[in-house]
Amino acid sequence: MNEEKPNVPEVFLTPYDPQQHEDKLYELWEKSGYFNPDQCVENGIADPEAEPFSIVLPPPNVTGTLHMGHAAMLAIEDILVRYHRMKGKRTLWIPGTDSAALATQSKVEGIMYKEEKKRRDEIGREELLKRIDIFTEESKATIISQTKKMGSSMDWSRYAFTLDETRYKAVMEAFVRMYNQGLIYRGARIVNWDPAMQTTVSDDEVEYVEQADPFYYFKYGPFTIGTVRPETKFGDKYVVMHPDDKRYAEYKHGQQIEVEWINGPITATIIKDEAADPEMGTGVMTITPAHSLVDFEIAERHNLDRERVIDERGLLLDIAGEFAGQHIKKARAAIIAKMTEKGLVEKIDDKYVHNIATNSRGGGTIEPQIKEQWFIDVNKEFAMGPSEVPGVKEGDTVTLKQLMIKSVENAGITIFPERFERVYYNWINNLHDWCISRQIWYGHRIPAWFNNGEIKVQTDSPGAGWTQDPDTLDTWFSSGLWTMSTLGWPEQTEDFKTYHPTSVIETGYDILFFWVARMILMTTYFTGQVPFKNVYLHGLVRDDKGRKMSKSLGNIIDPLDMIGKYGADATRLSLIVGAAPGNDMPLNEDKIRGYKKFANKVWNVSRFVITNISDADWAQTPKFSDRDEEILSELRATVAEVSNDIEKFSLYLAADKAYHYIWHNLADQVLEESKPIINGDDSEAKLARQFVLKECLVTSLKLLHPFMPFITETIWQELPKAIKDQDILMVAKWPES
RNA sequence: GAGCGAUUAGCUCAGCUGGUAGAGCGCUACAUUGACAUUGUAGAGGUCACAGGUUCAAGUCCUGUAUCGCUCACCA
Numbered sequence: 001m002n003e004e005k006p007n008v009p010e011v012f013l014t015p016y017d018p019q020q021h022e023d024k025l026y027e028l029w030e031k032s033g034y035f036n037p038d039q040c041v042e043n044g045i046a047d048p049e050a051e052p053f054s055i056v057l058p059p060p061n062v063t064g065t066l067h068m069g070h071a072a073m074l075a076i077e078d079i080l081v082r083y084h085r086m087k088g089k090r091t092l093w094i095p096g097t098d099s100a101a102l103a104t105q106s107k108v109e110g111i112m113y114k115e116e117k118k119r120r121d122e123i124g125r126e127e128l129l130k131r132i133d134i135f136t137e138e139s140k141a142t143i144i145s146q147t148k149k150m151g152s153s154m155d156w157s158r159y160a161f162t163l164d165e166t167r168y169k170a171v172m173e174a175f176v177r178m179y180n181q182g183l184i185y186r187g188a189r190i191v192n193w194d195p196a197m198q199t200t201v202s203d204d205e206v207e208y209v210e211q212a213d214p215f216y217y218f219k220y221g222p223f224t225i226g227t228v229r230p231e232t233k234f235g236d237k238y239v240v241m242h243p244d245d246k247r248y249a250e251y252k253h254g255q256q257i258e259v260e261w262i263n264g265p266i267t268a269t270i271i272k273d274e275a276a277d278p279e280m281g282t283g284v285m286t287i288t289p290a291h292s293l294v295d296f297e298i299a300e301r302h303n304l305d306r307e308r309v310i311d312e313r314g315l316l317l318d319i320a321g322e323f324a325g326q327h328i329k330k331a332r333a334a335i336i337a338k339m340t341e342k343g344l345v346e347k348i349d350d351k352y353v354h355n356i357a358t359n360s361r362g363g364g365t366i367e368p369q370i371k372e373q374w375f376i377d378v379n380k381e382f383a384m385g386p387s388e389v390p391g392v393k394e395g396d397t398v399t400l401k402q403l404m405i406k407s408v409e410n411a412g413i414t415i416f417p418e419r420f421e422r423v424y425y426n427w428i429n430n431l432h433d434w435c436i437s438r439q440i441w442y443g444h445r446i447p448a449w450f451n452n453g454e455i456k457v458q459t460d461s462p463g464a465g466w467t468q469d470p471d472t473l474d475t476w477f478s479s480g481l482w483t484m485s486t487l488g489w490p491e492q493t494e495d496f497k498t499y500h501p502t503s504v505i506e507t508g509y510d511i512l513f514f515w516v517a518r519m520i521l522m523t524t525y526f527t528g529q530v531p532f533k534n535v536y537l538h539g540l541v542r543d544d545k546g547r548k549m550s551k552s553l554g555n556i557i558d559p560l561d562m563i564g565k566y567g568a569d570a571t572r573l574s575l576i577v578g579a580a581p582g583n584d585m586p587l588n589e590d591k592i593r594g595y596k597k598f599a600n601k602v603w604n605v606s607r608f609v610i611t612n613i614s615d616a617d618w619a620q621t622p623k624f625s626d627r628d629e630e631i632l633s634e635l636r637a638t639v640a641e642v643s644n645d646i647e648k649f650s651l652y653l654a655a656d657k658a659y660h661y662i663w664h665n666l667a668d669q670v671l672e673e674s675k676p677i678i679n680g681d682d683s684e685a686k687l688a689r690q691f692v693l694k695e696c697l698v699t700s701l702k703l704l705h706p707f708m709p710f711i712t713e714t715i716w717q718e719l720p721k722a723i724k725d726q727d728i729l730m731v732a733k734w735p736e737s
Numbered sequence: 738g739a740g741c742g743a744u745u746a747g748c749u750c751a752g753c754u755g756g757u758a759g760a761g762c763g764c765u766a767c768a769u770u771g772a773c774a775u776u777g778u779a780g781a782g783g784u785c786a787c788a789g790g791u792u793c794a795a796g797u798c799c800u801g802u803a804u805c806g807c808u809c810a811c812c813a
Contacts, residue, residue: 015774208810215813226813240813277812285813294811354812419741423808426740430809510808544749546806578750578761583742584807586749590762600773608772648753656751656760671772 009610009718016603018567018596021714026148028713034731036155037090045731046090053084054092054499056483057154058507058515059162061100062139063107066146068541068549068587069508071559072579074150075572076538076651077506081153082706083646084503086734092499093153094486096160097140101443101475102205106197106362108132108442120198125441132442146560151568151709153730158495160486162478163444170485171444171478172459174526179448179457181382183400183525184436186448186455188372190289190296191435192357195314196364199439200373202474203432204513207360215352216336219344221259221268223284228354230335231328234262234320235307236286240298243272245283262339263321273298291368306370314367328367374437374446374471376400378521387528388412394528403524404428404517413520415535416649417582420509427513434518436474443472479515480522483531490526502532504649509537509582536649537582541575544588562592569708570595576655576707598659599711602704605667606715609697612678616690618722623684628692631670635696638665640737642703658703666696694723699735 033039040046055077060070077093085091108131112118120128140161147154160167178184192201213228223239239257241248251257253272258265268286275298276285289299289306299306309319316331318324323331339345357366378400386394389403390410398406405428407413408421415421437446449456449466456462481489483505487496501523505516516535523531542548543555550556562571573595579585624632638661645654670693677689698719705712709730716729726732 012772228813275811275813280812287813292811292813294813297811355810423741426809513809546749580751583750588749588762591749594761597773597775601776604773604776606772611772650753653751653753660760667772668777672777675772 011714011718012603012607012610016567016600016711016714018569018599018710019564022149022151022563022568022710025710025713025717026151028717029153029728029730030156032728032730034085034728035093035153036157037092040085040731041090045726046085046088050088050090052092052499052503053081053089054094054502055081055504055506056094056486056502057096058505058511059096059098059160059479059482060143061098061103062136062143063100063103064139065142066559068557068559068575069538070146071150071571072538072541072575072585073506073508074147074152075575076536078150078152078572078709079576079646079651079655079706080504080506082709082730083734085153085730086702086705086732088733090498092155092158092495094158094160095144095147095152095154095156096162096482096486097136097143098479099136099161099163099443099475101472102197102199102201102361102438102440103475104132104136105440105442108135110362111135128441149560149563149568150572153709158486162475162482166488167478167481167485168444170481170489171473172447173490174481174522175447175473175477176457176459177526178376183377183380183382184374184457185377186372186374188370189375189433189435190293190368190370191373192359192366193312193369193371194359194363194365195312195367197359197362197440198312199363200371200435200437201359201361201363201366202435202476205360206357206366208355209358210353211356212351212353215349217281217346217348218339219346220261220284220286221257224282224346225284225286226281227286228352229288230339231316231320231323231331232288232291232309233286234316234323235290235309236261236288237266237268238271238287238299238302238304239268239284240271240273240276240287241284242274242276242278245276245278247278247283260342260344262335262342262344269304271298271302271304273301290370293368296368296370308370310367310369312369373435374448376434376436376521378431378433385528389524389528389530392524392528400521400525401428401431404520407520407524407530412530413533413535416537417580420512420535420537420582424512424517427517434474436477437469437471438474439471441472443475444478445469446471446473476514476518480518481526483519484523484527500527500531501529504534504536505532506536506538509539512537534649539579539582539584542584542586544586544590546584546586557587557589562589566592566596567599567710569599569711573598573655573659573707576651577659578656579652581649598663599708601663601667602700602708602711603715605662605671606697606701606718608671609693610718610720612674613690613694614720616687616694618694620687622688622691624688624692625685627673628688631692632695634661634665635699636737639699639703639735643734643737646706655707658700658707662700662704666700670696698723701729702732702735705729705732 041048060066081091081093109120192206194201215226215228216230217224217226227233251270253270255270257268259268287295287298289295289304290308291310307319308317310328311317314328316323316326359366381397381399384392384394384396384398389407390412391406392398408424446469447457447459448469449462451466483502487500489496519531547553547555559571570592574592642654642658674689674693677685701712701716713729
């Protein structure tokens with residue numbers, strides 16, 4: 001009941017309340033079918049020949065719920081997608097979730113152990129997988145619902161899960177093809193072994209944690225050697241020094257000496273190798289090739305024995321003599337006691353700080369082991385197939401490393417911000433062969449079959465007597481195929497032909513190596529295409545003091561809470577403004593609250609304009625004053641700037657400019673100065689100004705839509721039909737500048 | 738140890754290809770019930786980490802120094 005303002009839609013009579021509108025609008029969009037580019041083409045929103053624009057969502061792990069980092073990712077991608085959709089492109093955003101094999105199994109095992117006191121071997125493969133499936137289904141549903149709350153305009157009809165049937169096929173095919181070309185091999189090499197989870201872990205998943213441990217100096221024949229790990233030293237029968245170290249010039253490479261050692265005399269062999277640093281300690285070291293990456297490499301160079309000392313569970317083997325069967329952690333003290341008694345301990349440095357390797361996916365301390373595993377050979381040369389990778393022609397001899405480098409070097413892929421290109425090259429240059437097998441149950445099975453020492457690699461069982469490799473694949477193997485597999489590869493589907501390479505991948509910089517690099521490796525190899533033309537790396541969302549959000553600090557902001565309190569639009573904007581690609585972004589509630597105020601500002605601007613243009617006759621031709629023209633030209637300039645910034649992936653600038661224009665130009669100046677004109681006697685001036693206000697409102701809503709889709713669409717739904725080019729703002733035409 | 742980044746108003750940060758400093762929040766004063774569960778106007782506050790250099794001109798380019806942060810690395 002508002003007698004004085006009969007023309008204001010009733011919805012505007014209260015402040016903007018996101019809760020009241022957001023879910024309904026998402027439903028409206030979903031029902032329209034316009035998340036699906038095919039539907040847009042069918043309804044004439046996009047031309048059938050329009051340029052495609054595609055993004056594949058970095059699939060969140062099914063280990064939990066979405067955090068602010070995910071929210072930022074969804075906001076950024078949705079902005080790009082909505083912008084390009086409004087530009088009339090055939091725009092596709094594919095949603096999905098990731099099984100995250102190791103992390104998920106670790107999580108479910110943890111829950112089962114805590115609740116039922118059951119360990120893995122007491123549960124069994126089938127039961128565990130069943131339980132994991134239940135867990136992941138729940139988790140998927142939660143993630144999908146959260147994703148929708150953010151307003152993400154994804155095509156749910158193309159939803160993919162890394163372990164679903166289509167993706168499984170792609171993984172099997174990829175493995176077999178790489179194996180047949182000799183790029184996947186099986187070999188005994190030193191790997192990161194996690195005794196707690198009983199599996200290998202990739203180099204990238206190892207996390208180094210600083211720890212203080214005693215550093216022991218031992219008498220080893222005529223030498224003094226140092227170590228933090230006496231328990232590995234039983235098998236040390238090689239003593240290594242730098243070839244140019246004058247102190248040891250009297251010893252010759254290959255020379256043998258007798259030394260008294262932990263369990264009695266042994267014969268040691270002198271090895272001259274440049275890996276020994278003369279500056280370090282005494283310049284002499286003994287090596288344990290079976291349990292150290294460096295030592296293994298030295299042993300490979302000189303073809304030395306690699307006797308095992310520790311088993312998979314961390315227990316000492318027979319070589320340890322009286323200590324055999326003891327756990328390494330417990331045995332150390334006893335070993336030192338015995339060595340002290342034998343006079344082998346020269347001194348102990350108690351303040352030695354070093355890095356120990358741990359499994360970042362929820363396991364324990366890494367104990368390197370030599371194991372028979374599957375590897376991808378990153379240095380093996382092969383003949384390139386059909387190629388669109390710049391600088392690589394069909395038939396060229398290349399390695400996977402070279403493909404990864406050339407894709408970026410020759411601008412097939414552009415990384416934002418640019419500085420990460422150097423980080424990327426650096427990582428590739430240090431890259432070792434990639435161990436892709438894991439001794440866990442949850443994940444893609446390896447399509448390899450064993451029969452009395454024979455191995456066959458193929459998707460189906462070769463027949464009776466053959467058993468499949470019990471291992472599964474590293475989760476990043478399947479993730480590496482993601483842009484392809486979500487589009488139907490290895491089939492040459494319409495989707496694949498249309499939307500691959502994708503336009504942009506958007507993800508956190510912390511995942512550049514894990515994922516972005518591996519997608520480039522896999523995709524260039526299999527398709528000769530880059531997986532994406534642009535990489536947009538966002539930073540970590542931190543609290544207002546710049547700290548990482550974590551449970552232990554209690555500073556976690558839950559996106560759903562913020563959406564509940566301030567609306568998805570305000571939450572999105574707070575994650576965009578001030579967040580340049582590659583930089584961490586501080587976030588606090590005040591910032592989000594600020595953007596809620598802005599939402600309300602937009603709401604009131606709209607109410608004002610709608611009220612004041614309700615009596616305009618749009619059939620007439622307005623005669624614009626100089627000031628009218630000026631206002632319109634400022635509007636066009638803003639459109640140009642915002643569009644340009646979005647094209648350049650400077651979303652933080654684009655959002656800020658749109659915000660600034662609407663609040664401080666349109667609201668503070670244009671609206672204020674329009675009041676006397678609208679209420680004045682000059683009907684010609686009034687009409688012209690009404691045209692101007694209409695133009696400003698319609699254009700502002702469009703400009704703002706990618707950033708704040710809910711409120712802009714809510715307002716759009718209340719606009720008179722006569723001033724709209726589409727019923728749904730999401731597919732309205734992006735303004736010309 | 739190597740690489741990368743940061744250092745600009747009390748706080749959080751912009752400032753793209755060089756032309757005598759900007760935003761948000763906070764603070765101060767005034768105004769306003771208005772399209773605005775407020776908002777507007779005005780204002781205070783910075784030798785742009787430090788030292789050199791290039792230039793007519795440098796937060797902006799170059800060299801070095803300091804502090805902080807991140808990533809990588811096999812230091813026994």
